[in-house]
Amino acid sequence: MDRNRKILDTAAELFYEKGFHGTSVDELGSRAGLSGPAIYRHFSGKDEILATLFDEAMDELIGATEPVHDDADLDLQRMIRHHALFAARHRHLVNVSQREDRSLVDPWRKAINRRRKQYVQSWEAAVARSIPAASPAEVSVATQSCLGMIFSIAYWPAKVTRTAGLADHMVRMASEGLDAFRE
Known part of the structure; x- marks a missing residue:
């Protein structure tokens, strides 16, 4: 290493x-x-280290929001699965990013905030493709619900994050929750 x-x-x-x-x-x-x-x-110091950690995480997470399927539902399921596995595999980093983002200083804070905005917009685009009848407000609620559920993994007991089929369970729960916007 x-x-x-x-x-x-x-x-x-x-x-x-x-x-x-x-x-x-x-x-x-x-x-x-x-x-x-x-x-x-x-x-250059702890500030750059923290920013680098956040930047690396954003690289992977944003990259995973790029559509790869023609089927919007399959794409959203792929995103949920990837993000659930990321949150389980990097639970310490996800936890730190949620607790310590206030510790970022400029110029890193501005750059990370721009990337986070891009990330949420990519998720909203995927949710909107999957639920075309949803209003913009419903798309935002659905997106934040998915992300909140996924990234809550960072606070679960470690043994639970190693549950067989964790990503599949997350996909199922998110999909069933998103069905509320399809009715």
Whole structure:
């Protein structure tokens, strides 16, 4: 594993355990197998590390919102499945992104907020394709309901996130919930 990856993975764990402000650069370095000052050879500081973690997550999540099927329902199910697996696999990072986004400083805050807006718009487009009769307000509610359910995984007990068929259960629950907008 390269040093940057080790620093980022360690930071995600520490930010989850102690919070962004509760984690020192020295502690981060020590846990990553470096001295605290050695972190600065890889990143300008904790702010850049936090922004990089969020940016990497957004890369994967936004990439997974691109349509790949002609069938809108299949595409939405694929998105839900991917995001549920992402949330289970990266539950510490998802938790940190929900708790620590207020810790982002500019210029990273503005860039991440733009990407989050793009992300939600991509989800809304997928939901609108799947439920064409839904009003814009209903599309927003349906989108936020899906995302809230999926990303709540970050707060579940770890053993539950390893449940066989977790993604399939999430797809089924979301699909059944979205059916309320089809009636």
